[in-house]
Amino acid sequence: NAGVxxxxxxxxxxxxxxxxxxxxxxxxxxxxxxxxQDPGMGLRLIHYSVGEGTTAKGExxxxxxxxxxxxxxxxxxxxxxxxxxxxxxxxxSSSQTxxxxxxxxxxxxxxx
Amino acid sequence: AQSVAQPEDQVNVAEGNPxxxxxxxxxxxxxYLFWYVQxxxxxxxxxxxxxxxxxxxxxxxxxxxEFNKSQTSFHLKKPxxxxxxxxxxxxxxxxxxxxxxxxxxxxxxxxxTVWP
Numbered sequence: 001n002a003g004v005x006x007x008x009x010x011x012x013x014x015x016x017x018x019x020x021x022x023x024x025x026x027x028x029x030x031x032x033x034x035x036x037q038d039p040g041m042g043l044r045l046i047h048y049s050v051g052e053g054t055t056a057k058g059e060x061x062x063x064x065x066x067x068x069x070x071x072x073x074x075x076x077x078x079x080x081x082x083x084x085x086x087x088x089x090x091x092x093s094s095s096q097t098x099x100x101x102x103x104x105x106x107x108x109x110x111x112x
Numbered sequence: 113a114q115s116v117a118q119p120e121d122q123v124n125v126a127e128g129n130p131x132x133x134x135x136x137x138x139x140x141x142x143x144y145l146f147w148y149v150q151x152x153x154x155x156x157x158x159x160x161x162x163x164x165x166x167x168x169x170x171x172x173x174x175x176x177x178e179f180n181k182s183q184t185s186f187h188l189k190k191p192x193x194x195x196x197x198x199x200x201x202x203x204x205x206x207x208x209x210x211x212x213x214x215x216x217x218x219x220x221x222x223x224x225t226v227w228p
Contacts, residue, residue, distance in 0.1 A: 030214075031214040033215075040121075040220065042202065042218050042220035042221050043202065043218045050214065058215075090155055090156070092156075094214050099144050099146070099161065099163070099214065100146055100158045100161055101146075101158070101216055102158065103148075103155035103157070105154060106154070106155050
């Protein structure tokens, strides 16, 4: 049972480049989330999804887009990367009934 | 609005001593509260949660948390700390309203260091 997986683990981008982060979960969870973690800031919610085909904005959505075409996958896109998007990105999923979120191992993104 | 405060950025404790990591919350309605731990270069791991029932909740690795409604607190505790408990700890509260059901609000984290 893999739980929540994230691809890639590391990435370096130049300003203006685009990329997509992939999150997959095998727990049949309804809800999925994308967070960013920055030193001293805790975790900040970027976007989330309460079901296939449905997404919503979190605290810091600007500069990011998401899609949830399949229940098990949640994609985070950066259309034009900026240095301010240098961060560690975590994906999480949760069941509609139990509430606790299960996290992936993270993607460390550096934008130069 | 839902929010969580972790008033201590750092907690230092000697191995074998009891530890407490503090958390206070603000939420509309009944709170669903969670504790997570993060080891270096890893994702967050779920430790325990309070939904309803006993105010003392037991979780993984010998941790427990005490829910206090009058003080709006949910402090994490362990009777005897281990060096391996050294990590970053996050408290979180769940929003139970409408379409945001399931969304968690996290505190900024408390770095726990247990020295030998």
